[in-house]
Amino acid sequence: FRRLGASMDYGRERFTMDDAYIEAVMRFFVHLWERGWLYRANRLVNWCPFHETSISDLEVEHVDVDDALTYARYPFVDGSGSLTIATVRPATILADVAVAVNPDDERYRDAIGKEVIVPFVERRVPVIADERVELGFGSGALKVTPGHDAVDFAIGADHGLPTPTLIGADGRMNETAGELAGLTQQEGDERVVAWLKVHDQLEKRESYRHSVGACSRCHTRIEPLISLQWWCAMEQPARPAIQALRERRVRYHPESQQRFALRSLEEIPDWNISRQLWWGHQQPLWYCPDGHVTCVWPPPDACRECGSAELERDPDVLDTWFSSALWPFATLGWPEQTPELGRYYPGNVNVTGRDIIRLWENRMIWTGLEVMGEIPFTDVIIHSTILAADGRRMSKSLGTGLDPLDVIAKYGADATRYGLLKMSSTQDVRFAEGAIEEGRKLANKLWNVSRLLLSKRAEPVSRPQSLEERWILARIDAVRAEVEEAWAQFDFSPSVQVLYRLIFDDFCDWYAEAIKPRLGESEVRATALAALERLLLLLHPVMPHVTEEIWSQFHVDSPLGRLIVAEWPEAAGTHAADLHAFDRVQEAAAIFRRSGVVVELEDDELRIFAAVVRPERAKTNGNAEAELARLRVEVERGERMLANEKFVANAKPDVVEAEREKLARYRRELDALSG
Ligand SMILES: [Zn+2]
Numbered sequence: 001f002r003r004l005g006a007s008m009d010y011g012r013e014r015f016t017m018d019d020a021y022i023e024a025v026m027r028f029f030v031h032l033w034e035r036g037w038l039y040r041a042n043r044l045v046n047w048c049p050f051h052e053t054s055i056s057d058l059e060v061e062h063v064d065v066d067d068a069l070t071y072a073r074y075p076f077v078d079g080s081g082s083l084t085i086a087t088v089r090p091a092t093i094l095a096d097v098a099v100a101v102n103p104d105d106e107r108y109r110d111a112i113g114k115e116v117i118v119p120f121v122e123r124r125v126p127v128i129a130d131e132r133v134e135l136g137f138g139s140g141a142l143k144v145t146p147g148h149d150a151v152d153f154a155i156g157a158d159h160g161l162p163t164p165t166l167i168g169a170d171g172r173m174n175e176t177a178g179e180l181a182g183l184t185q186q187e188g189d190e191r192v193v194a195w196l197k198v199h200d201q202l203e204k205r206e207s208y209r210h211s212v213g214a215c216s217r218c219h220t221r222i223e224p225l226i227s228l229q230w231w232c233a234m235e236q237p238a239r240p241a242i243q244a245l246r247e248r249r250v251r252y253h254p255e256s257q258q259r260f261a262l263r264s265l266e267e268i269p270d271w272n273i274s275r276q277l278w279w280g281h282q283q284p285l286w287y288c289p290d291g292h293v294t295c296v297w298p299p300p301d302a303c304r305e306c307g308s309a310e311l312e313r314d315p316d317v318l319d320t321w322f323s324s325a326l327w328p329f330a331t332l333g334w335p336e337q338t339p340e341l342g343r344y345y346p347g348n349v350n351v352t353g354r355d356i357i358r359l360w361e362n363r364m365i366w367t368g369l370e371v372m373g374e375i376p377f378t379d380v381i382i383h384s385t386i387l388a389a390d391g392r393r394m395s396k397s398l399g400t401g402l403d404p405l406d407v408i409a410k411y412g413a414d415a416t417r418y419g420l421l422k423m424s425s426t427q428d429v430r431f432a433e434g435a436i437e438e439g440r441k442l443a444n445k446l447w448n449v450s451r452l453l454l455s456k457r458a459e460p461v462s463r464p465q466s467l468e469e470r471w472i473l474a475r476i477d478a479v480r481a482e483v484e485e486a487w488a489q490f491d492f493s494p495s496v497q498v499l500y501r502l503i504f505d506d507f508c509d510w511y512a513e514a515i516k517p518r519l520g521e522s523e524v525r526a527t528a529l530a531a532l533e534r535l536l537l538l539l540h541p542v543m544p545h546v547t548e549e550i551w552s553q554f555h556v557d558s559p560l561g562r563l564i565v566a567e568w569p570e571a572a573g574t575h576a577a578d579l580h581a582f583d584r585v586q587e588a589a590a591i592f593r594r595s596g597v598v599v600e601l602e603d604d605e606l607r608i609f610a611a612v613v614r615p616e617r618a619k620t621n622g623n624a625e626a627e628l629a630r631l632r633v634e635v636e637r638g639e640r641m642l643a644n645e646k647f648v649a650n651a652k653p654d655v656v657e658a659e660r661e662k663l664a665r666y667r668r669e670l671d672a673l674s675g
Pocket residue numbers: 048049050051215216217218219220
C-alpha cells in the first residue's frame with residue numbers, strides 16, 4: 001500500500017490480538033451474553049477431523065469425489081420382504097434411527113408405519129414419511145442418521161428421534177460403534193459391506209460421483225458431527241441491520257450485492273461462535289463444579305450463582321470473524337469513549353471482496369448498530385476479483401499469481417494504479433498488462449509536456465485569448481464534471497478513460513501542440529500553467545506521484561502547498577460554448593491522417609490544424625473523391641445496420657452504441673469534407 005501511494009494513517013496499525021482489542025472482544029461477548037443471545041446447544045457442525053474444530057458453512061469448499069454407492073436391504077420386522085436404501089457411507093448404518101420415504105412415493109405407501117431391521121446392529125427402527133426425502137435418489141428410501149448428516153439431523157429433530165454418533169472428533173469410529181470402535185471410516189465401511197454380503201443383504205454397489213464438503217484450509221473431507229457449541233442467536237441483532245439496508249442507509253455497490261447482502265441478513269442462521277482451536281480469543285466463560293456458567297469480564301474469582309471459587313475457563317476460542325466484526329469501533333478504542341471514536345465513527349466507505357459480505361461486512365453493520373447505535377459506514381464497494389490473463393484464478397500454487405511489487409517495479413506505482421482502475425468492473429476481470437502500459441504512456445506524456453510548458457517560468461493565471469485556450473478550459477471543466485459523477489457512483493474505469501482522453505489527446509496532442517508556436521508569450525504560458533494546474537488536481541487521485549512531482553515544480557512556495565492536500569476543484573463554468581470548438585479540426589485531422597485529403601478550414605481552425613497536424617509533412621496528396629466515396633459507403637453501411645431491427649434488438653447495447661457513434665463520426669467527416 002505504501003508503494004502504491006495509499007495515504008493511510010500508518011502510525012495507527014491495529015491487530016485483533018492487541019491488548020486493547022482483546023478488551024473490546026471480551027466486553028462485546030459479555031454484552032451479547034447480557035442481551036441473552038448466547039446459548040449452548042448440540043448442533044450438527046462441519047467438523048474438520050484434521051484441525052479437530054468446527055468450521056462455518058462459509059469455510060467449507062465443495063469438491064466432486066468418486067464414491068461407491070452401496071445398496072443395502074433392510075428386512076421388514078413382519079417378514080413381508082425388505083426395503084432397499086442407498087448410502088455412500090455404509091459404516092454409518094450403525095447409527096441409523098429410522099428409514100424415511102417421501103409421502104408421495106407410491107412404492108412405499110404401505111411401508112410407512114412398519115418397522116425394519118438395521119443391518120449389522122440388527123436394531124428395529126420405524127419407517128417414517130417425510131417430504132424432504134428425494135424421490136429420485138437411490139431407491140427413494142433414506143436411512144436416517146441424525147448424528148452424521150445435516151438433512152437427517154433436521155428430519156430426526158422433527159420426528160423426535162435420538163441422535164447417536166459413532167464417529168469421534170478424530171474422524172474414527174468411537175465406542176458407540178462397538179466392535180468397529182477405533183477403525184477408520186473406510187475400514188468400518190468394508191466391515192459393514194462384508195456383513196451385508198454374508199447375510200445376502202447387499203443388493204449392489206455402483207460408482208457414484210458427488211459433491212462433498214472439504215475444509216477450505218486443509219482440504220480434509222468435512223465430517224458432519226454433533227457437537228456442543230456456543231451460538232449467538234441472530235434474529236434480533238440482525239433486525240436493525242436489515243432495516244439499515246432496506247432504507248439504504250448502507251449501500252452496497254453494485255446494486256446486485258445490495259440485494260445479496262440484504263437477503264443474507266434476512267435469512268441469517270444463528271452463528272456458531274466457538275472454535276476448538278488453541279489460537280484465538282478464548283471465550284470469557286467459566287464453569288464451576290456444579291455446572292453453572294459465569295460470563296463476565298474481567299475474569300471472575302467465584303461462580304456467580306453458587307460462589308464456588310473452583311472455576312474452569314471454557315477452552316474454546318472464538319471464530320476469528322467474531323473479533324473482525326468489531327473492527328470499525330474496536331480499532332478506535334471502544335469500549336472507552338476515546339476522542340478517536342467520537343471523531344472517526346462512523347466512517348464512510350468500506351472496500352472489500354464479495355466473498356466476505358456475510359463473514360465480515362454484514363457483521364460489522366449489525367455489531368456497529370448494536371453497540372454504537374449507528375451504522376459503521378454508508379457505502380460498501382465490492383471490487384472485482386482480478387483473474388490471471390488466461391482467466392484462471394490467481395494463486396501461488398498454480399503459479400498464476402502476480403506480485404504487485406514486481407508490476408510497480410516494472411511500470412511504476414502510478415501506472416499500476418491507473419491500470420487497476422481501468423480494469424476495475426463489477427465483474428471478475430482478467431489481468432491486462434496493456435492497461436498498465438497505457439498508464440505508463442500517460443504518465444510519460446504528461447511529464448514531457450509539462451517539462452516543455454515549465455521550461456520558462458510564469459505565474460499560473462488563466463487569461464485565455466485564443467480558441468484553443470478557451471476550448472481546453474471548457475474540456476477540463478467538462479471532464480471534471482464527468483469524473484466527479486463517475487466517482488460518486490464508484491465507477492472507476494470510465495473515469496480514468498475520460499481522464500486519459502483529456503490529458504493524452506486533448507491537452508498534450510492538441511492544445512500543447514497548438515500553442516507551441518506562441519510559447520514565448522508569457523500570457524500564453526500563464527494560461528497553460530493554469531490549465532495544467534487544474535489537470536493535475538483532477539489526475540492526482542489516480543496518479544499521485546507524477547502529479548505531485550510536476551506540481552512541486554511550479555508551486556515551490558505557493559500558498560496552495562502540496563497537491564495532496566489541495567482541494568478538489570470547483571466547476572469553473574467558463575467557456576462552455578467552446579466545448580465543441582475542435583470537433584471540425586479533429587475530424588479534418590482524422591481524414592487527413594487516414595487519407596492525406598485536406599479539408600478546407602478557415603481562420604482559427606486552419607491555424608490550429610496547421611500547427612498540430614502539420615500537413616506539409618505529408619508525402620503525397622490525398623484523393624478527395626476517393627475519400628468522399630469511402631465515407632459515403634461507410635455512412636450507408638452504418639445506416640443499414642442501425643435500421644436493422646434485429647441487430648438493434650439483439651446486439652449488446654455497447655455494440656449498438658459504438659455503431660451509432662461511428663455513424664455520427666462518419667457523417668460529420670462527410671459534412672466536413674464536402675464543405
Ligand atoms: Zn481443516
